[in-house]
Amino acid sequence: MPRRLPAFLAICAAFASAAATTARAEDKVDASTPKGAATGFFKAMERGDVAAAKAMAVGNEKQLGLLDTLVPVVQGFKQLENAAVKKWGEEGRKALTQQGGAGSLDFNEQLKNAREDVTGDTATITPVDAKDTKKDPMKLKKVEGKWKLDMASIPAEGIDDPSTTKILKAMGEVARSTATEIDAGKYADPAAAKKAMSEKILPLIIGAAGAGGAPGAAPGGAPGAQPGAPKDQPQK
Numbered sequence: 001m002p003r004r005l006p007a008f009l010a011i012c013a014a015f016a017s018a019a020a021t022t023a024r025a026e027d028k029v030d031a032s033t034p035k036g037a038a039t040g041f042f043k044a045m046e047r048g049d050v051a052a053a054k055a056m057a058v059g060n061e062k063q064l065g066l067l068d069t070l071v072p073v074v075q076g077f078k079q080l081e082n083a084a085v086k087k088w089g090e091e092g093r094k095a096l097t098q099q100g101g102a103g104s105l106d107f108n109e110q111l112k113n114a115r116e117d118v119t120g121d122t123a124t125i126t127p128v129d130a131k132d133t134k135k136d137p138m139k140l141k142k143v144e145g146k147w148k149l150d151m152a153s154i155p156a157e158g159i160d161d162p163s164t165t166k167i168l169k170a171m172g173e174v175a176r177s178t179a180t181e182i183d184a185g186k187y188a189d190p191a192a193a194k195k196a197m198s199e200k201i202l203p204l205i206i207g208a209a210g211a212g213g214a215p216g217a218a219p220g221g222a223p224g225a226q227p228g229a230p231k232d233q234p235q236k
Contacts, residue, residue, distance in 0.1 A: 029056070034118065034125055035114070037147035037149065038147075041053060044056060045067075045070070048075030049071070057150075059151030063151035064151060066160065069169060070159075073168050073172040075172065076172035076176045077097065077175045079179040080179040081093050084097070087183070096190040096193055111125070113127075114128060115128060121141060122150075123142070166204075170204045171201060178196065
């Protein structure tokens with residue numbers, strides 16, 4: 001399993017939190033400004049529209065291909081947040097989705113107060129909280145008169161690794177299934193739902209680690225011969 005996987009999950013969590021606070025998907029996208037384009041991009045992710053998200057982004061085939069993985073994850077966690085809010089209110093959503101005391105990303109508020117810098121056909125959207133050094137500016141490019149998210153600015157090295165992609169897609173499914181269970185009244189409180197999610201996700205992480213195999217293991221994690229060792233020892 002790639003060592004950078006937690007970073008990728010953090011990216012998806014940020015996307016999911018951002019999408020959760022954008023305007024309704026039916027609202028018309030205004031790509032004439034960087035902030036309008038950014039809102040439209042996250043709205044597309046929120047509703048699980050891969051084609052629309054790609055249309056509002058710019059990058060090479062590999063960079064745009066990342067959205068095939070990221071968009072369903074965002075949609076899954078959006079569905080999870082909606083279910084939590086409906087069942088337990090905003091505090092329930094926070095209890096279920098926030099990790100390690102990290103604050104939720106209020107994307108509407110971030111966009112409203114963020115600094116927008118435009119230089120020709122490039123733009124950045126920077127959070128106003130200068131103390132948060134972990135937040136990099138969102139970068140956009142203007143293409144044929146419309147602003148689009150620059151996928152080259154997304155720190156996604158290794159996200160196309162098969163084991164990483166498998167885990168991310170499975171996490172989106174776990175989020176969706178947990179949302180359905182919350183709607184059905186299966187969990188008494190957010191803590192119970194969060195525990196159930198953890199129990200579903202843990203085998204995915206362990207399975208991905210096993211698929212990588214230990215040193216000297218055969219494909220699939222099964223014990224195998226050490227590299228360079230002869231297959232058959234001659235009998236004495």
